[in-house]
Amino acid sequence: MFLWVIQRDLLLAMRQRADVLTTLFFFIIVVSLFPLGVGPEMNMLRIMAPGVVWVAALLSSMLSLERMFFSDYLDGTLEQMLLSPQPLSLLVLGKALAHWLVTGLPLVLIAPVLGIQFNLPMDSLLVLTASLLLGTPVLSLIGAIGAALTLGLRGGGVLVSLLVLPLYIPVLIFGTGAVEASSVGLGASTHLSLLGALLLASLVLTPWAAAAALRISME
Amino acid sequence: MLKVSDLECMRGERSLFKDINFSLEAGELMQVNGPNGSGKTSLLRMLCGLAIPVHGEIRWCGNAIRSLDEEYHNAITYLGHLNGTKDNLTAIENLRISSALAGNEIDESEGYMALRHMGLGGCEILPVKVLSQGQRRRVALARLLVCRTVLWILDEPLVALDSAAVKLVQSLLVQHLDQGGMVVMATHQDINVAAVITKRLQLA
Amino acid sequence: MAINWFKYSSPASFYSLAGKMTPLFSITAFALFVAGLYIGFFVAPTDFQQSEAYRIIFIHVPAAWMSMFLYLIMASWAAIGLAFNTRLSSMIATAIAPTGAMFTFLALWTGALWGKPMWGTWWVWDARLTSELILLFLYIGFMALQAAIDDPRRADKAGAVIALVGVVNIPIIYFSVKWWNTLHQGATVSLTQSPKMAATMLTSMLIMGLACWMYSIAVVLMRTRTIILERERHTMWVSELQGTA
Numbered sequence: 001m002f003l004w005v006i007q008r009d010l011l012l013a014m015r016q017r018a019d020v021l022t023t024l025f026f027f028i029i030v031v032s033l034f035p036l037g038v039g040p041e042m043n044m045l046r047i048m049a050p051g052v053v054w055v056a057a058l059l060s061s062m063l064s065l066e067r068m069f070f071s072d073y074l075d076g077t078l079e080q081m082l083l084s085p086q087p088l089s090l091l092v093l094g095k096a097l098a099h100w101l102v103t104g105l106p107l108v109l110i111a112p113v114l115g116i117q118f119n120l121p122m123d124s125l126l127v128l129t130a131s132l133l134l135g136t137p138v139l140s141l142i143g144a145i146g147a148a149l150t151l152g153l154r155g156g157g158v159l160v161s162l163l164v165l166p167l168y169i170p171v172l173i174f175g176t177g178a179v180e181a182s183s184v185g186l187g188a189s190t191h192l193s194l195l196g197a198l199l200l201a202s203l204v205l206t207p208w209a210a211a212a213a214l215r216i217s218m219e
Numbered sequence: 220m221l222k223v224s225d226l227e228c229m230r231g232e233r234s235l236f237k238d239i240n241f242s243l244e245a246g247e248l249m250q251v252n253g254p255n256g257s258g259k260t261s262l263l264r265m266l267c268g269l270a271i272p273v274h275g276e277i278r279w280c281g282n283a284i285r286s287l288d289e290e291y292h293n294a295i296t297y298l299g300h301l302n303g304t305k306d307n308l309t310a311i312e313n314l315r316i317s318s319a320l321a322g323n324e325i326d327e328s329e330g331y332m333a334l335r336h337m338g339l340g341g342c343e344i345l346p347v348k349v350l351s352q353g354q355r356r357r358v359a360l361a362r363l364l365v366c367r368t369v370l371w372i373l374d375e376p377l378v379a380l381d382s383a384a385v386k387l388v389q390s391l392l393v394q395h396l397d398q399g400g401m402v403v404m405a406t407h408q409d410i411n412v413a414a415v416i417t418k419r420l421q422l423a
Numbered sequence: 424m425a426i427n428w429f430k431y432s433s434p435a436s437f438y439s440l441a442g443k444m445t446p447l448f449s450i451t452a453f454a455l456f457v458a459g460l461y462i463g464f465f466v467a468p469t470d471f472q473q474s475e476a477y478r479i480i481f482i483h484v485p486a487a488w489m490s491m492f493l494y495l496i497m498a499s500w501a502a503i504g505l506a507f508n509t510r511l512s513s514m515i516a517t518a519i520a521p522t523g524a525m526f527t528f529l530a531l532w533t534g535a536l537w538g539k540p541m542w543g544t545w546w547v548w549d550a551r552l553t554s555e556l557i558l559l560f561l562y563i564g565f566m567a568l569q570a571a572i573d574d575p576r577r578a579d580k581a582g583a584v585i586a587l588v589g590v591v592n593i594p595i596i597y598f599s600v601k602w603w604n605t606l607h608q609g610a611t612v613s614l615t616q617s618p619k620m621a622a623t624m625l626t627s628m629l630i631m632g633l634a635c636w637m638y639s640i641a642v643v644l645m646r647t648r649t650i651i652l653e654r655e656r657h658t659m660w661v662s663e664l665q666g667t668a
Contacts, residue, residue: 004319015307076301085293085322166560170599216580
């Protein structure tokens, strides 16, 4: 059941590959804009790199949030999901994971390449990728709440960013903190375990909140 | 089985309907009539538990549907005025996925049979976006063939259907009711379901 | 003393009760403000390190307190509204949000004014300032969400969800910001190492805190009354009210 939802969303994403690629290219473009904005000085770029990559990841994850429920809302599939005998929170979890697989995972995979552009050393590249791997699912999970709350509202896209971005801050801090800590030789394990804790907490709590939000929005 | 008492619905500040009372037993069909904007869809959404009435209660086998929740969902099939089909999926994928979502996993052959029965032979592996309105409605209606639920809640099931398909739906309803099922249906068209108990609810 | 509290949970009776109570709280708030500011500006001694500039804390600190208290109170009312489906609780939550945002903004603004003579800069990325800024974002998110939803019942419930999500997140955000701040030492100026506070300073600050409470209650009552009137404008008792007015 849970697998059906993920499978369905992946199938839909495969049929609309353009959407997936748009998010990915948005991420790449935003990251590439920074050197153009602040200058090509390599030392500075190396210091900025984790922050830049993470902020870009936040933005691109947020940009694709609106799609999480909207098309299902338009064609009536969401109503059917609400009437499913399965717990709605499980369905929401499935949808959030599918969203991550489609929008988050590609970012994680491309991030090392972008890190090289910023002259990051090997260790930092690894830590950056690991932090993204732990952190981006949290973005999709928290984002699900925002997407559910703003379903069908005018100006929903902008509103989602207002609601969701402040909640993304801890992920941003621990994600970039991990890379910085490792680059100054402090070891990234504390930050990464905090990110892991955030991931676990949001796996447990957010589907439930997002399900409540969906019920409210569909009433 | 299904019992509705003192139901009231507000849309904004306007009361759409109030004091709706009825009950439905096994083998009964209820037809909800009323002009546009009289609250037919709102009523059906309340019966599903999607919308919460401002006043009144809906009971299923003696229990309020709010408390039954997922157990109640096992007993109903709702077909809204939106088909609930995805444009980019094929007819067979749509049918199988929507059935699975409703807690009823069907295998491929069962799905093909249902689609053929609905007159969609040859369209099974076409994406739904290339089908006509009527054909899409048939894909959605095919769910009724494979579901095992007792109460069907149908919102304008006959819209966009040709006369052959209307006949098909009629026979489907008769069969379901003969087996002790229940149907609540909102429709403009008069539907001829002979030899079953039909109740009518007129919304002003 | 058997007061029937439930009587006041109906908007109609709350409306008249709030109408009677508002002047009381307004007057108390005004009196306390005058007293607190007088003690703060004229009685309290000059700080030997910060000279007169420190006096802004008599506004800054109570505002910062209120900004946090009000978020919690708002979230609690919203939660009660969501759990028990009581309309009035949700209306109060909606009424609290602008006041909370105002205090948050005031705390930030006075903080900046204070920072300029103290640290030589309007803004430092101090843990407290940053968390306060995020709190402002949370308030704005809550208000923007409610403003975007036309159906008041849905707005109430959606607002409750986001307020509760915010409450769960506030400790995490605060902790992470603090963590982030210690990682980036450097510009940090600790606010806590201020010398022992004179008793008059403390008195003034507490009086100002109380004044802010009274002010908040008065304003929230007034705003709730407006919201009640707006939402219940088609009911009998409101038209009767208009008839007598």
